Amino acid sequence: MNNAELYHRYNIITKRDALQCLEEYEKRIKWKKGEITVIDIGSGDGSVTMNILKKIIPNNCEKLVGCDISEAMVQYANDHYANDHTSFMVLDIERDLPNELRGNFDHAFSFYVLNWIQHQEVAFRNIHDLLSEGGECFLVFLGHMPMFDVYRTLSRSTRWKLWMKDVERFISPYHDCQEPEKKVKQLMTSIGFTSVEVECLQKTFVYPNLDALKGTVKAVIPFQIPKDLDEDFLLDYIKVLQDMHIIDNASSNVDGSIKATFNYRLIVAKGRK
Template identity: 75%
Template structure:
């Protein structure tokens, strides 16, 4: 997940969902008047921050900060997207929060990042602490998605169990959750958020080729594999997709066009401080 160039070319799904969620649910955001400060948590290469989120921010904003745990992503974001009012910084939202950031933001956003976090209460508490009084957050992250089942299936194989031995570290905490809406709302309320709203949406996304799938898988692959094993890993990944009947051959012609359709759950959470 540190290849910013590849992620920049392959995050079509993330951009689509960020745009759709902001268009449909962005009215919940209570934009503060005047010169506001905004943070985008888990910004990756910065493309969602600038090409999607920026369009919804009032022009009177004072500062837009993108943060991510990956130094490579932040370097790419600063090189391609930084400006007088926008900057990017390394920050682990699951770690210790720098004092100078506490209470410093009027609005916090996060798209496709929080499902990588195992200690959810730590991350959500940090988000709460980033906000000023009356500030709010709008968070979008994955619940159940076949990708995590594929990781688990590969981790059980003798070929990949060494490299994927910490597989559950990279499975969404809500992948197996029967009622993620209730769980997230309970957690946010216990932390101190008010006006909490949580929805779990059923979504789907279609890749039109196996190459597109491979690029997307490589861009977000959290496992540190040797270079010479990466192609074999992708081939086995595709084989698991076939076993799960996710790959559909048009007109049942195995040599013809294909589509790879992922059905998944997307969690949208809103809360105020």
């Protein structure tokens, strides 16, 4: 997950869902008047921040900050996207916040990040603390996703269990939850968010070919698989997808054209401080 070039090329599902969610919910975002500051939590390589999020941010934005736990991602984002009003910094939303960031942002966004975090209350409380009074957050993250079932299956195999001992750490806390929107709303309300709205969306994504699927898997894989075993891991990953009927075996050809259909749940949460 630290290969910024690879992530930049293959984070296609994140880009698509960020764009669709912002287009759908844009009119419900209540932008503050006057100069505003915005933070994108888990900004990765910076491409969603700059190519998607920034396009809907009003012209009165004085400062846009992207943050990510990965130093490699932050370096890539600063090298490619930083300017006088936009910068990227290293920040772990699951750890203590620097005091200088508390109450410093009028709007907080996050795409495909909170599903990686096990200490949900810490993360949501930190998001609340990042906001100024009256500030608003807009968060998009995974609930149920077949990818997590693949991780669990491979972690039980003799070949891969050594490198996947901590598999549950990388599975969304809402993967097995039947009504995640209720759980998230209750958590946000207990922390102090107001005007809380949480929805669980049914989504589908179809990978057009084997290269796109493999690239995405490699770009987001959180386990320290030895590089010389990368291809073997991907082959076993694809075999599990075939067993789960996510890859249509009848449509798989030697030229790499496949039909890999992922049906998943996406959680969209909005709240004010």
